[in-house]
Amino acid sequence: MSVDSIVQDLLGRHDEILERLCEFLRIPSVSTDPAFAEGMRDAQQFLLSWLKSMGLSDVQLLDGGGHPAVYGAWHGAPGKPTVLIYGHYDVMPPDPVEAWLTPPFEPAIRDGRLYARGASDVKGSTVIALEVVAAFLKKQGGCPVNIKIFLEGEEETSSPSLRTIVDRFGTLLQADAMISADGGRASPVIPTINMGSRGLVELEFSLRTADKDVHSGRYGGAIRNATHEMARIIASLHDEHGAITIPALMAGVPQPSHEMRAQANGLPFDGARFISEVGAQAHGEPGFSVREQLTLRPSLDVNGIWGGYTGPGTKTIVPNSAYAKLSLRIAPGQDPRQASEAIKAHLRANCPPGVDLSIVDPETGSSAFSLPTRHPLVVSARKVLREATGQEPVLVRLGPTVPITAIFREMLGVETLMFGFNLPDEDIHAPNEFFHIASIAQGLSAWARLLGELGQCDRDSFRSAANEAEEASLAAQSLTA
Amino acid sequence: MSVDSIVQDLLGRHDEILERLCEFLRIPSVSTDPAFAEGMRDAQQFLLSWLKSMGLSDVQLLDGGGHPAVYGAWHGAPGKPTVLIYGHYDVMPPDPVEAWLTPPFEPAIRDGRLYARGASDVKGSTVIALEVVAAFLKKQGGCPVNIKIFLEGEEETSSPSLRTIVDRFGTLLQADAMISADGGRASPVIPTINMGSRGLVELEFSLRTADKDVHSGRYGGAIRNATHEMARIIASLHDEHGAITIPALMAGVPQPSHEMRAQANGLPFDGARFISEVGAQAHGEPGFSVREQLTLRPSLDVNGIWGGYTGPGTKTIVPNSAYAKLSLRIAPGQDPRQASEAIKAHLRANCPPGVDLSIVDPETGSSAFSLPTRHPLVVSARKVLREATGQEPVLVRLGPTVPITAIFREMLGVETLMFGFNLPDEDIHAPNEFFHIASIAQGLSAWARLLGELGQCDRDSFRSAANEAEEASLAAQSLTA
Numbered sequence: 001m002s003v004d005s006i007v008q009d010l011l012g013r014h015d016e017i018l019e020r021l022c023e024f025l026r027i028p029s030v031s032t033d034p035a036f037a038e039g040m041r042d043a044q045q046f047l048l049s050w051l052k053s054m055g056l057s058d059v060q061l062l063d064g065g066g067h068p069a070v071y072g073a074w075h076g077a078p079g080k081p082t083v084l085i086y087g088h089y090d091v092m093p094p095d096p097v098e099a100w101l102t103p104p105f106e107p108a109i110r111d112g113r114l115y116a117r118g119a120s121d122v123k124g125s126t127v128i129a130l131e132v133v134a135a136f137l138k139k140q141g142g143c144p145v146n147i148k149i150f151l152e153g154e155e156e157t158s159s160p161s162l163r164t165i166v167d168r169f170g171t172l173l174q175a176d177a178m179i180s181a182d183g184g185r186a187s188p189v190i191p192t193i194n195m196g197s198r199g200l201v202e203l204e205f206s207l208r209t210a211d212k213d214v215h216s217g218r219y220g221g222a223i224r225n226a227t228h229e230m231a232r233i234i235a236s237l238h239d240e241h242g243a244i245t246i247p248a249l250m251a252g253v254p255q256p257s258h259e260m261r262a263q264a265n266g267l268p269f270d271g272a273r274f275i276s277e278v279g280a281q282a283h284g285e286p287g288f289s290v291r292e293q294l295t296l297r298p299s300l301d302v303n304g305i306w307g308g309y310t311g312p313g314t315k316t317i318v319p320n321s322a323y324a325k326l327s328l329r330i331a332p333g334q335d336p337r338q339a340s341e342a343i344k345a346h347l348r349a350n351c352p353p354g355v356d357l358s359i360v361d362p363e364t365g366s367s368a369f370s371l372p373t374r375h376p377l378v379v380s381a382r383k384v385l386r387e388a389t390g391q392e393p394v395l396v397r398l399g400p401t402v403p404i405t406a407i408f409r410e411m412l413g414v415e416t417l418m419f420g421f422n423l424p425d426e427d428i429h430a431p432n433e434f435f436h437i438a439s440i441a442q443g444l445s446a447w448a449r450l451l452g453e454l455g456q457c458d459r460d461s462f463r464s465a466a467n468e469a470e471e472a473s474l475a476a477q478s479l480t481a
Numbered sequence: 482m483s484v485d486s487i488v489q490d491l492l493g494r495h496d497e498i499l500e501r502l503c504e505f506l507r508i509p510s511v512s513t514d515p516a517f518a519e520g521m522r523d524a525q526q527f528l529l530s531w532l533k534s535m536g537l538s539d540v541q542l543l544d545g546g547g548h549p550a551v552y553g554a555w556h557g558a559p560g561k562p563t564v565l566i567y568g569h570y571d572v573m574p575p576d577p578v579e580a581w582l583t584p585p586f587e588p589a590i591r592d593g594r595l596y597a598r599g600a601s602d603v604k605g606s607t608v609i610a611l612e613v614v615a616a617f618l619k620k621q622g623g624c625p626v627n628i629k630i631f632l633e634g635e636e637e638t639s640s641p642s643l644r645t646i647v648d649r650f651g652t653l654l655q656a657d658a659m660i661s662a663d664g665g666r667a668s669p670v671i672p673t674i675n676m677g678s679r680g681l682v683e684l685e686f687s688l689r690t691a692d693k694d695v696h697s698g699r700y701g702g703a704i705r706n707a708t709h710e711m712a713r714i715i716a717s718l719h720d721e722h723g724a725i726t727i728p729a730l731m732a733g734v735p736q737p738s739h740e741m742r743a744q745a746n747g748l749p750f751d752g753a754r755f756i757s758e759v760g761a762q763a764h765g766e767p768g769f770s771v772r773e774q775l776t777l778r779p780s781l782d783v784n785g786i787w788g789g790y791t792g793p794g795t796k797t798i799v800p801n802s803a804y805a806k807l808s809l810r811i812a813p814g815q816d817p818r819q820a821s822e823a824i825k826a827h828l829r830a831n832c833p834p835g836v837d838l839s840i841v842d843p844e845t846g847s848s849a850f851s852l853p854t855r856h857p858l859v860v861s862a863r864k865v866l867r868e869a870t871g872q873e874p875v876l877v878r879l880g881p882t883v884p885i886t887a888i889f890r891e892m893l894g895v896e897t898l899m900f901g902f903n904l905p906d907e908d909i910h911a912p913n914e915f916f917h918i919a920s921i922a923q924g925l926s927a928w929a930r931l932l933g934e935l936g937q938c939d940r941d942s943f944r945s946a947a948n949e950a951e952e953a954s955l956a957a958q959s960l961t962a
C-alpha cells in the first residue's frame with residue numbers, strides 16, 4: 001500500500017477528522033490557570049485513549065512535577081529512522097471571554113474557519129499529525145519510520161517542567177529527529193519551511209512603596225506612589241522608537257549576518273499591511289525591516305500591568321504596590337540567561353532608594369532555534385512541499401517561541417522541523433482564535449508524504465547534519481556587534 | 482436643663498451609643514460598586530427610621546439621580562440660628578478584603594479601637610452628631626439651635642449628584658451655617674480647628690494601540706504596546722522628586738501666603754515620622770514642608786492602573802489597551818476646571834500618533850475650602866475646645882477633600898466647620914480602618930457644647946462672616962506665582 005493511498009484514505013475521512021478535532025477543542029485545557037485543572041485531566045485522558053486505540057505501545061503520562069506530557073510509541077520499522085512527533089494539548093486562557101463571538105470551548109464553523117481556543121495553537125495541527133500516524137498503522141499495518149509521540153501540557157506556560165521530563169524519560173525520548181506540529185506556516189499561498197524561531201525569557205516583578213494603600217488626600221504629594229514608580233521603570237525599557245534601552249541586554253545580541261537578513265526578507269511580506277491589519281502602529285528598533293524585527297531581533301514586552309484600585313468607580317488612594325509581567329523574545333545567538341540577568345540588573349538599577357523591588361524569575365528561558373539548510377528534515381520537507389504546490393519553498397524564521405526545539409537539541413541532540421499548518425492570521429492567544437479548515441486536508445497530505453520521505457533517509461544522515469548544525473550555531477553566536 | 486446634663490446623659494449611655502454605631506457599621510453601604518446596592522438601601526432605611534424616631538420632621542430621601550441623601554429637620558427654636566449637620570452614610574470599598582484581620586462589615590473591638598469599614602470615615606462621627614441631637618430633643622425637648630440633618634450617599638464617589646440635590650432641594654437646605662461630621666482632627670493630644678481642605682478632580686483614561694491583544698512572538702518588536710505607552714504618559718506627570726510636571730496645571734496654583742505657610746507649620750508635626758509610620762518614603766515638591774505639601778499644594782496620583790493579562794501564570798501578549806484612574810488634590814485658590822483641562826491637554830499632547838486616547842471626565846471637581854478666622858463657627862469651636870482641653874486650639878488645614886464644603890458655599894452661601902472626631906492614624910480608605918473608641922465620648926461632649934455655643938450667636942453674624950470669607954477667597958485666588 002502506497003503513501004498515495006494513505007493520503008486518499010485520510011482525505012476521504014475529512015469530516016470524521018474534523019469532528020475529532022472539535023471533540024478535542026471542547027476540552028478546556030488551559031494550563032496556566034488552576035481553575036482549569038479538570039480540563040487538563042480530560043485532555044490527557046482523551047489523548048491516552050486515542051493513542052492506545054491506534055495501537056501505540058508504552059502509552060503513558062510522563063510526569064515532571066507539573067502538567068504531565070502524553071507519550072506513546074511504535075517501534076515496528078527496525079533500521080528505519082525514529083521520528084519524535086511533538087504537539088501540545090494545553091491552550092491559552094480564553095480571556096477576555098466576552099470578546100468571543102461564540103464561546104471559546106464550543107467549536108463553531110463560519111466562512112471556512114473553525115473557531116475555538118486552541119484551534120490554531122495547536123490542537124488543529126496536533127490532530128493532523130496523530131491522524132496520519134493512525135492511518136498508516138490502520139491501513140498499512142505500519143509507518144514508514146519508527147514513531148514516538150510526545151504531547152506536552154505546559155507549552156503555553158513556557159514549559160516549566162519540560163527539562164525534568166526529558167531528564168527522567170530521556171531514554172523513551174531518544175530519536176533521530178523531531179517533527180513539531182507547533183510552529184506554523186508563514187503564508188497561505190507560498191510554501192515555507194521554518195528554519196528557526198526566537199527564544200523566550202519571562203519575568204514578573206513588583207514594587208512596594210509603603211506598608212499599605214493610603215488615602216490620597218492625607219498622603220498625596222508627600223510620598224512615593226507605587227504605580228508612578230512602576231511607570232518610570234517600564235518607560236525606561238525602550239526609547240521613543242520602541243528600541244530596547246538596556247545596554248547590557250543589547251550587548252548580548254549578535255548582529256544578524258547578511259545571509260540571515262536576506263532570508264528574513266526573502267518571503268514576500270507587506271510589513272505595513274501586517275501591522276495595519278490588527279489596527280496597530282509600526283514601532284520598533286530602527287534600521288530593521290518588520291520581518292527582521294520579528295525574527296532576528298529581541299523584543300521586550302510588558303504582558304500585563306496592575307496596581308491600586310481597578311474596580312468600578314473611584315477610590316482615591318496612593319497605591320502601595322504595582323505589578324508587571326514581562327517577556328523577552330530572544331534573538332538567534334542570544335543567551336537567555338545573560339538576557340534575563342541584564343533585565344534584572346536594569347530593574348534593580350532603576351528602582352529608587354526605599355522602594356522594594358521583588359522579582360519572580362521562573363527560570364524557564366529558552367534560546368532561539370536554528371535548523372541547518374542541509375538537514376534531511378529540511379531536504380525532505382522541501383521535496384514534499386515542492387511536489388504538493390509546484391513552487392520552491394521559501395526558507396523562513398518564526399517570531400514566536402517553541403521552547404522544545406532548543407531544549408531537545410541541547411539535552412538530546414535532536415533537531416526539530418516545525419511543520420505546523422496554522423497560518424499567521426488565526427488570532428492565536430487572542431479572542432476568536434480559528435483554524436482555516438482548508439489547512440486540514442493540506443496538512444494531512446503533507447504529513448503523510450513527509451513521513452514517507454523520512455522513511456527513505458539513512459539514520460546516520462540525521463546525526464551528521466545535527467553536528468553540522470551545532471557548529472553553525474556556535475559560529476552564529478560569535479558576536480559581530 | 483443645661484448642656485452639662487445633656488453631656489452627662491450622653492456619656493452615661495456610651496455603650497448603647499457604641500452598639501448603635503456597630504449596627505450602622507454592619508450595613509455594607511459601598512456607594513461606588515453596584516454590587517452593594519442593597520447595603521445602600523439598608524443604610525437609608527436605618528437612618529430614616531432613626532431620624533423619625535428622634536422626632537425630626539420632613540424626614541425623607543433627597544433624590545438627585547444617584548444615591549439619595551437622607552434628610553430631616555427640627556424647627557423648634559424660632560429666632561435662633563439654623564445649623565445644617567452634614568455626614569455621609571456611604572463608605573469606601575473594602576478591597577483588598579483579604580488584608581483585613583476581621584471582616585470589614587463585622588465591627589470588632591481590639592485595644593480600644595473599633596475596626597470596620599466606615600468606622601472612621603465617617604459613620605463614627607456621624608453617629609456622634611445624631612446622638613447629640615437626639616439627646617437634646619429627648620431630654621430637653623429641644624435643641625439650642627434649629628437643626629437640619631443632611632446625610633449624603635455619594636461622598637466616596639466625589640458627590641456626582643450633590644449639585645442636583647442642592648438645586649432641587651435648596652429651600653430645605655437653607656441654613657445659617659453647617660457643621661460637618663466629616664473632616665477630622667489632626668492630633669489626638671492637641672485640639673485643632675479645621676480651617677480648610679483641598680479640593681479634588683478625578684479623571685479616568687485609557688489607551689488603545691491595536692484592535693486586539695496580539696501574540697508577543699508574532700508582533701513583539703514591531704508594534705506599540707499599550708502598557709508601554711501608558712507607562713510613558715504616567716512617567717511624564719512628575720519629575721524625579723515627585724513634583725508635578727504639567728506647566729499649565731502649576732501655573733494655576735497660587736503661591737501660598739506667608740500666613741498660610743506659618744499656619745500650616747503651626748501644628749507640631751513630625752513629617753518624617755508621619756511618612757515612616759506607613760513604611761513610605763518622603764517624595765514630593767521641593768521647597769515645601771510635608772504639612773505644606775499635604776495642605777497647600779496640589780498632588781496628582783494614579784489611583785489604579787491596569788492593562789494586559791493580570792491573571793495567574795503567564796500570557797505572552799502585546800496588550801492593546803491600558804487604563805488608569807487619576808485624581809488631583811486641588812490647592813487653595815486653584816480652579817478645578819482649569820486644572821482638569823490642563824491634565825487632559827497634557828494627556829493629549831503626550832499621546833503618540835496612532836494611539837487612541839479616551840478620557841472619562843466625571844466633572845465632579847471641587848475647589849479647596851477655606852473658613853475665615855473670625856467666623857462664629859470658628860469662634861464657638863475655639864471656646865468649646867479650649868474649655869474641654871485647657872489648651873488653645875491650633876488652626877489647621879486638611880489634605881483630604883470634603884466636596885460639600887465648597888459646593889454649599891458656592892450654591893447656598895453657607896460656611897462649614899469640619900468637626901469630625903476621627904484621627905489621622907485610622908487607616909481610612911484602607912484595610913483595617915478603625916475609630917478610636919475614646920473619640921466617642923470626646924465627640925459627644927464637644928458636639929453638645931458646640932450646639933449650645935451656637936445657640937448664643939446672633940444669626941446675622943454668620944452671614945457677615947460669610948461675606949468676609951468670600952472676599953478672602955477671591956483675594957487668595959489672585960495668583961502670585
